[in-house]
Amino acid sequence: MLFKPTVVQLRGVDNKLYTLAGEGNDPAAVLLQPGAKGLDAPAFTIHADEYPSIDGGFLRFARAGIREVFLPLKIIAPNRPELMKLKREFIASLNPTKGMVQLLFTEYWQPSPKEDLFEAEPTKQLTCFYVSGMEGGEGSDSDGVHWSTYGLVLRAPDPYFHALFRTHASFIRYDVLRPFIPQAGANPFLSADGTQPGEGMALSSEPEWITTQVLSSIGDAAVQPRWTIRGPLNSTFSLRLHGDDGEAVKTLRMKQSVSLTADQVLTIETARGELDVFRQAADGTGPRTPMWNHFDIASDMWALQPGDNQVSLQIDQPAGLTPEEQEAWLANNQPVVALSYLPAYLGI
Structure with a gap:
């Protein structure tokens, strides 16, 4: 089955954007490793009371607390100077004394399993602040690639993911009166993708309050x-x-x-x-x-x-x-x- 990887990005307090996961990477990059946690449902605090004289109890309310996110990261570079430069930039982008960071997630889905086409879902954003995990450890591979590994811990005061746009x-209500361009056939004159019939355009009445x-x-x-x-x-x-x-x-x-x-x-x-x-x-x-x-x-x-x-x-x-x-x-x-x-x- 074909798939398109989820794009994961982090926008720092200095507005720098780091692509942690997706298609293709630069020789010097911050990469998300397997094992991320805290990206699904938030933890809820449940308040319930027991009935004094009958079985069971009742729920008073439930609230989602601050969300904690764990991201295993690996910073790689072809040489140590580039590794140090990227590492310093990334640490500065996380500085919680200067503000919050945003995690951005874009998932893809396949409208038809018979076609190799993917459509992006609306990007979701989680606003967090850095807590810990950038202490890290360094190393290098036999092919000369230098790396540092981290267990980044972020916390989100608002535990929900939000869309980027309102x-x-x-x-106000508009009633459609007639097609913009009348035509004899059943299909309207515009097409969204050039292959399937579109829904056409129409003239509307004056807005109704x-x-x-x-x-x-x-x-x-x-x-x-x-x-x-x-x-x-x-x-x-x-x-x-x-x-x-x-x-x-x-x-x-x-x-x-x-x-x-x-x-x-x-x-x-x-x-x-x-x-x-x-x-x-x-x-x-x-x-x-x-x-x-x-x-x-x-x-x-x-x-x-x-x-x-x-x-x-x-x-x-x-x-x-x-x-x-x-x-x-x-x-x-x-x-x-x-x-x-x-x-x-x-x-x-």
């Missing part, structure tokens, strides 16, 4: 979204997560009226260590106005769970409006709500 969604959306979170761990709300808006509002029965189970609420023009955006960042609520021009220029005083601290900056999440936007409408006033109010309170997140995975 996934986006919005509370909606207040309820089913958001599909890829990956297999909960993720904290970044919300952006673009005006017009002049009201309090809530972002709600609903359960299977349709009832709201978690609510993120702005308790004071938020005023946004069509060229302003309110950003609510819910990621751990990056919490922020601010208003800024839609083009990202100009100062950021803190909006924490509008946020209801008793509400929840909830996470998206793996799979489908039913989410709704509720804008609080003043009572007692006449039909004309209600029409004007609705026209001035139709914000464009969007979110993005980094998909999270339990392992590579």
Whole structure:
């Protein structure tokens, strides 16, 4: 059976990129050896209580702790000066006093066993800091290759692997009206790979503003979204997560009226260590106005769970409006709500 090796890379605190495993290597290289550990599911701490008078017990909660990764490495070079140069550079790239390193993993799969073609899965990243293992031992082979071996130990405060690029969604719906280029045949006019029929292109209607959306979170761990709300808006509002029965189970609420023009955006960042609520021009220029005083601290900056999440936007409408006033109010309170997140995975 044909296969394509997994590409494993390490990006140091100085932004230098080392390819530890993959196709082809330089004469001087840092190579990953067999025996890597800590790259699949993280260790979980389980808290459970026993029932006092009946059999069994119940689970209170489970949490993934700091992940520890072990990488057996071998640095090789055709001569000792090159070995020392690469070794010093690699050690400097791991310096935990200067920041974190990133481990990057790219797996390949074969769409058809009958063809010698492989497609890359999205690269996953784990952010770590160096702990130990670069003490090492040196040697040389009879053919003149010099080497040093190490057992690199890294720890990841965030135990989950993340995608490199954010996934986006919005509370806007587009309805397809008609094919971009009408044609008599059943196959559309574009092809993705030049051999199979494509899906063609189509013209869409004007975007439709909606207040309820089913958001599909890829990956297999909960993720904290970044919300952006673009005006017009002049009201309090809530972002709600609903359960299977349709009832709201978690609510993120702005308790004071938020005023946004069509060229302003309110950003609510819910990621751990990056919490922020601010208003800024839609083009990202100009100062950021803190909006924490509008946020209801008793509400929840909830996470998206793996799979489908039913989410709704509720804008609080003043009572007692006449039909004309209600029409004007609705026209001035139709914000464009969007979110993005980094998909999270339990392992590579």
